[in-house]
Amino acid sequence: MLSEHLELIETIGLNLFFVVIFFFIGMSIHDVMKKNDVPKKGKMVVYLVLFLGCAGFIAKGVIQIIWESNGIG
Template structure:
């Protein structure tokens, strides 16, 4: 069973690792913004850019899943 589903397990673990990295990046950015006393507009801009990057990653995953499911 493991060898049959190795690619799916690898893909899932890779996506979870990247999601964990996004979480750690978010926590680091929050800490830097608090310690740097950044104005509210700057905070919004930083979080917007981080969210758009994460949304792009999620969209890529969804598109890749749809394309791969249509091929098989």
């Protein structure tokens, strides 16, 4: 049974890994900006870039699901 669902388990594990990595990256960036007294505008730019990186992975996942459901990939 485990071998039948191994690909699904790997996909879920990889996605959770990305969530954890982005969380730790966000926390470390927040800590560095807090210690260096970064202005509010700079913080907004940094968080926007981090969000766009996360959005790229989410978009990749959505596109992959759509393509696989249509038989393309």
